[in-house]
Amino acid sequence: MARSQNQSPNAPGPALRPETLAVVTGRPNQAGVPLNTPINLASNFSSGNEVSNPGATTDQPRGYSRSDGTDTWVALEDAVGALEGGEAVSFASGMAAVSSIFAGLRPGSVVLVPQDCYQGVAMVVDDGEDRLGWQVRRLPTADTDAWLQAIPDADLVWLESPSNPLLEIADIPTLCEAAKKASTTCAVDNTFATPLLQQPLSLGATFSVHSATKFIGGHSDLLSGVVVSNDADALQAIRRQRTLGGATPGALESYLALRGLRTLPLRLARSQQSARILAERLSQHRLVTKVRYPGLADHPGHELATKTLGGPGAILSFETIGSAVSTDIRISRLELIQVATSLGGVETTIDRRHRLVGQEHIPPTLLRLSVGIEHVEDLWADLTQALEGVI
Numbered sequence: 001m002a003r004s005q006n007q008s009p010n011a012p013g014p015a016l017r018p019e020t021l022a023v024v025t026g027r028p029n030q031a032g033v034p035l036n037t038p039i040n041l042a043s044n045f046s047s048g049n050e051v052s053n054p055g056a057t058t059d060q061p062r063g064y065s066r067s068d069g070t071d072t073w074v075a076l077e078d079a080v081g082a083l084e085g086g087e088a089v090s091f092a093s094g095m096a097a098v099s100s101i102f103a104g105l106r107p108g109s110v111v112l113v114p115q116d117c118y119q120g121v122a123m124v125v126d127d128g129e130d131r132l133g134w135q136v137r138r139l140p141t142a143d144t145d146a147w148l149q150a151i152p153d154a155d156l157v158w159l160e161s162p163s164n165p166l167l168e169i170a171d172i173p174t175l176c177e178a179a180k181k182a183s184t185t186c187a188v189d190n191t192f193a194t195p196l197l198q199q200p201l202s203l204g205a206t207f208s209v210h211s212a213t214k215f216i217g218g219h220s221d222l223l224s225g226v227v228v229s230n231d232a233d234a235l236q237a238i239r240r241q242r243t244l245g246g247a248t249p250g251a252l253e254s255y256l257a258l259r260g261l262r263t264l265p266l267r268l269a270r271s272q273q274s275a276r277i278l279a280e281r282l283s284q285h286r287l288v289t290k291v292r293y294p295g296l297a298d299h300p301g302h303e304l305a306t307k308t309l310g311g312p313g314a315i316l317s318f319e320t321i322g323s324a325v326s327t328d329i330r331i332s333r334l335e336l337i338q339v340a341t342s343l344g345g346v347e348t349t350i351d352r353r354h355r356l357v358g359q360e361h362i363p364p365t366l367l368r369l370s371v372g373i374e375h376v377e378d379l380w381a382d383l384t385q386a387l388e389g390v391i
């Protein structure tokens with residue numbers, strides 16, 4: 001509804017590149033109005049005190065923002081939608097976006113999820129299993145045959161690639177094709193890749209889902225989520241779920257997420273370049289036993305990643321010699337890199353995921369590194385002094 005109020009440039013001509021789309025989409029483009037869509041703090045809109053004349057207008061004016069949206073939400077949605085090649089619906093958080101899809105499942109549904117999926121998603125399916133009798137199959141991300149075998153009976157195929165935090169790669173095109181044949185909905189959590197490195201809809205997915213809290217926002221200062229699709233029925237169900245579930249995006253958060261998105265191409269390019277360098281150096285380091293990064297030639301998903309992803313991204317995981325305790329001592333020595341959960345910000349963060357409830361399958365010393373935009377040599381100096389401080 002009312003999408004036309006934030007027109008994307010739709011002049012004929014060659015398709016604009018993502019770096020350009022990130023800047024030019026989601027703007028009012030009207031003479032005399034600000035270049036940026038303002039923070040629109042509306043719950044309700046005036047109906048103009050005119051007696052309505054049903055059937056006289058094609059585009060109903062907005063009445064109430066929970067159902068009709070605001071210009072600020074739509075600006076973010078236009079930009080993410082343009083980058084993903086679909087129509088976007090924004091939410092209060094990544095988990096609100098995720099939950100809007102799971103909310104459509106009936107009791108007894110068969111749900112396929114990766115063994116290594118975002119912890120919040122794992123908890124949603126555990127809950128559905130307990131309360132609603134969902135039949136949940138937890139499959140290894142990279143075991144394409146296991147997925148292909150299970151897909152014909154499934155009601156929802158949930159993929160996450162690269163996965164959090166093991167950086168496993170799913171064969172999205174093959175699995176989405178099988179899902180399509182079985183008339184099964186396929187959703188891809190695209191948070192790690194961002195719309196710049198992977199467009200799940202073009203790989204056959206029904207939904208692409210983002211925690212815009214992470215790379216899209218990019219500054220660790222907001223919660224936001226987005227679902228993108230180009231299936232009209234699926235979109236209608238997601239919009240209805242947002243209206244009734246009420247997990248609507250905040251005005252300030254939407255504004256900030258779009259402001260973050262403007263620089264995503266620059267931030268991601270820098271972070272990815274540094275992540276490559278750090279992954280290569282860490283894999284040569286005598287105290288590091290394993291590095292997981294899709295950009296390394298010895299990563300089991302490396303070849304597949306070169307087909308599905310435009311680049312290996314800005315997240316890597318590594319394991320060190322020693323125990324969980326010595327790993328914690330090492331990271332406590334970091335001076336520049338922030339020990340913190342979450343990821344995708346301008347600041348580099350590190351997290352030992354095994355410490356979290358429900359993450360016991362993660363190797364105890366595994367550290368997930370979200371590479372920010374600092375100078376790579378400063379990051380490397382900090383990492384090596386922290387690692388080498390405990391032998």
Ligand SMILES: *Cc1c(COP(=O)(O)O)cnc(C)c1O
Pocket residue numbers: 093094095096098118120160164189191192210211212213214223224225
């Ligand atoms: C953070 C995250 C989510 C959840 O997003 P929130 O914005 O924290 O609600 C979902 N999927 C992945 C991969 C994430 O990293």
